Amino acid sequence: MNKLDHLAIIMDGNGRWAKNRGLVRTKGHEVGAKAVTDIAKFCIENSIKNLTLYAFSTENWKRPKKEVDFLMKLLKDFLVSKRDLFIQNSIKFHTIGDIEPFTKDLKDEISNLKNLTSKFDKLNFILAINYGGRDEIIRAANKALGHSKDGKLSEKSLSQNLDTSEFGDVDLLIRTGGEQRLSNFLLWQASYAELCFTPTLWPDFKSSELKDIIQKYQKTHRKFGGL
Numbered sequence: 001m002n003k004l005d006h007l008a009i010i011m012d013g014n015g016r017w018a019k020n021r022g023l024v025r026t027k028g029h030e031v032g033a034k035a036v037t038d039i040a041k042f043c044i045e046n047s048i049k050n051l052t053l054y055a056f057s058t059e060n061w062k063r064p065k066k067e068v069d070f071l072m073k074l075l076k077d078f079l080v081s082k083r084d085l086f087i088q089n090s091i092k093f094h095t096i097g098d099i100e101p102f103t104k105d106l107k108d109e110i111s112n113l114k115n116l117t118s119k120f121d122k123l124n125f126i127l128a129i130n131y132g133g134r135d136e137i138i139r140a141a142n143k144a145l146g147h148s149k150d151g152k153l154s155e156k157s158l159s160q161n162l163d164t165s166e167f168g169d170v171d172l173l174i175r176t177g178g179e180q181r182l183s184n185f186l187l188w189q190a191s192y193a194e195l196c197f198t199p200t201l202w203p204d205f206k207s208s209e210l211k212d213i214i215q216k217y218q219k220t221h222r223k224f225g226g227l
Contacts, residue, residue, distance in 0.1 A: 001218045006050040007043065008170045008186055008193070011035075013177030013201030020201075026070045031203040033078050037085055042207035043123050044089055046214070050124045050167045052096070054185050058132035072106060075129065079109040086113065090122035096163035097131030098139075124167060133187030136163050164189055172217045174210075176202045192224050 011032060018028030036053065043051045056071060063071075086093055093113045102110075140161040144153050147161075159165060170186055170193040178199040182190065196213050198205070 002171070002194075002220060002222055004046075004048055004171050004214060004217065006052070006168055006170050006172075006189075007048050008052040008054070008173045008190065009039070010054045010173070010175040010177075010183060010185055011202040011205075012175055012179055014203060016177065017201040017203045025067060026074075028201075028203060029071060029074055033074055035203055035205055036078075037082070038207050039205070039210060040085070040091060040123065040125060041089065042210055044091070046211075048123070050126060052126040052128060052164070052167070052170070052186065054128045054131065054183075056097075056129045056131070057184060058097070058130055058135050059184065072102070076106050076109050079113050083113065083116065086117050086120070086125070090120040091117060091125045092120040092123065093117045094124055094126045094167075095129055096126055096136070097129045098135065099130060101130060126164070126167060128185065131163075131185075133182070133184045137188055139163075159188070162188060169193070172196065172214070174198065174213060176200050176205045192222070194220055194222065 014028035014032040015025040016028070017031065018025050021027075040051060042048075055075065060071070061068060085091065093116075095110055095114075099107055099110060137158070140158050140163075141153060143161040144157040145151065148157065164186070168189075170190045173182075173186065173190050173193045174196045175181075175183075176198055178197070178201075180197045186193075194217050196217070198209065198213070200209060
């Protein structure tokens with residue numbers, strides 16, 4: 001049975017979920033944010049140590065300003081409204097990506113939640129915001145080169161400077177919404193991850209479906225290039 005230490009999810013399909021119901025796209029994002037609670041609790045109950053969720057990519061700035069503004073507000077509201085969830089369940093909050101472009105208020109909320117949960121150890125909840133895999137690799141390479149004595153990189157030195165260095169590689173990566181691509185998410189860390197693409201739109205994704213996916217993952221023969 002394969003052990004699952006690091007689960008990563010691309011939460012896709014919020015906009016289509018709303019469109020299918022004749023609602024504005026932002027309603028899909030709002031309902032999608034609520035689905036996070038169910039998945040986080042499932043991870044704790046099943047001893048999954050690291051959960052990384054793709055919330056906002058470096059490319060998402062290209063979306064209409066009204067939608068981007070809503071997503072920024074939703075993120076801030078999420079950090080405040082889920083505070084009790086994190087505290088009551090001993091969840092440690094992390095972010096990956098470049099948060100520098102965010103407003104001071106949003107950065108303050110991120111910092112506050114990190115500080116409040118810094119001692120917790122039931123689950124590492126990692127939110128990928130203003131995150132792009134290529135951007136992360138470039139930033140990690142520059143950091144590693146800055147510390148290199150011979151001007152050379154190694155897999156180890158680059159891995160140690162990734163945003164996810166303390167969480168390790170991804171074991172299982174799930175994308176909801178039916179699309180079958182990584183969309184610049186954890187490109188280095190998912191090199192040997194098992195991949196699952198489900199047509200279920202993120203607001204409809206439940207822990208029962210996650211349980212079925214994990215059961216299949218546990219029975220998969222992971223070869224890592226061997227036999």
